[in-house]
Amino acid sequence: MHKEDLKSLINQMHKELIENIDAHENPSKEQVVTFLQDATNAISSLKEESLNDLERSKLMFTNAYREVAKDSLASYANSNSAFEELAQIHEETLISATDLHLNLPQIAQKFTDLQKQMFSEVEKANSIITDLTTQINELERNSNLDSLTKVFNRRALTTYLERLCNKGNIAYELHLLVLDIDDFKVINDTFGHIAGDKVLMFIANILRSTLRDGDKVFRYGGEEFVIILNRITPAVCVEVSNRILNIIRSNQLIYQGSSLNVTMSIGATQYSNGDKPEDIIARADKALYKSKKSGKDQMNSEMAPNGN
Incomplete structure (x- = not known):
């Protein structure tokens, strides 16, 4: 170019x-x-x-x-x-x-109405929840089962003993055992209350699987259980108690990698004609105290004053 x-x-x-x-x-x-x-x-x-x-x-x-x-x-x-x-x-x-600005009051009223409706529904829901909670609490109070261990609770024991004592004389032998977990507070303090709950369920399962169908297991409160043994002699009561102690002693509960060694102490008594519920419980507690004072992990008995 x-x-x-x-x-x-x-x-x-x-x-x-x-x-x-x-x-x-x-x-x-x-x-x-x-x-x-x-x-x-x-x-x-x-x-x-x-x-x-x-x-x-x-x-x-x-x-x-x-x-x-x-x-x-x-x-x-x-x-x-x-x-x-x-x-x-x-x-x-x-x-x-x-246009929206011109209708703002109307829109604001709509939102206010909606908010009121929402608050009303929330209040209804809260009311229903409160009623259900009350009903659940009432059911738990009227229930005969312990919510944690699924064995009979103290209320059921009280009812059972009142009916038994109201009968007066019974034609068979009946023994009551009070069982207390040894050093349960140490378990709670060392491993926590969840571990304590695991121990309670562990004990309840052993008791249910060890006893006969006609025998009854109750959670009396805290770490205490009560067993009613029907139609057995004092000698058989001792055998059953020692078998329970041996099974609990020989089984270990594993919790978070730690082995928990659990033992129990037992106090036993036999129903005597004329007993009141507090009488039979008091004798079993006295026998339990003997087991605790004598080194724990054992069974002791306390008979009625009339020798039965």
Whole structure:
């Protein structure tokens, strides 16, 4: 490409630039930069063989620039259309917002009504929960089972002994055993109350599986259990008690990787005609005290004053 041809193209660019600037009332630096970028693109699009004819080259430059300018204008038109569309949406949004603003008190009232309804439903739910809790507590009070160990509870023992004593004389021998876990407080203090609960369930399961179907197991309170042995002699009562002690002694409870060695002490007595519930319990407690004082992990008996 000849030097004169290049000069001619530059002059043409200069001419087009001046015309472009004159065409705008307030031309900006950005417009000049855009023109120069478009002119560069136009020159780059010309083929080398077309540049031999100077006049034709000028015409091609002008046409090429106008095509680029046309594309720029089209792009601007599209952008402008998009902005107009956005402006329309904005205006419609403002109108909608205005309409909402005009209805704000009504909307606020709706929300207030909804909030009141929600509070009302929450109050109803709380009332139902309170009623259910009361019913559950009442059921637990009236239940004959201990919630933790699933053996009979103290309430059931009281009812059983009252019925037994109200009969007066019975035609068979009946023994009552009070069992107390040795050093239960040490277990709770060392391993925690959850471990203590595990021990109580462990003992209850052993007692249930060891005794006959006709015998009864009660959780008397805390770490104490009561067993009613029906239709057995004093000698068999001793045998059953020692078997219970041996099974508990020989079984270990594993809790969180630690082996818990559990033993129990037993106090036993035989029902005597004319006994009241507190009488038979008091004798068994006295026998239990002997077992504790004598070294624990053993069974002692206490007979009624009349020798039965």
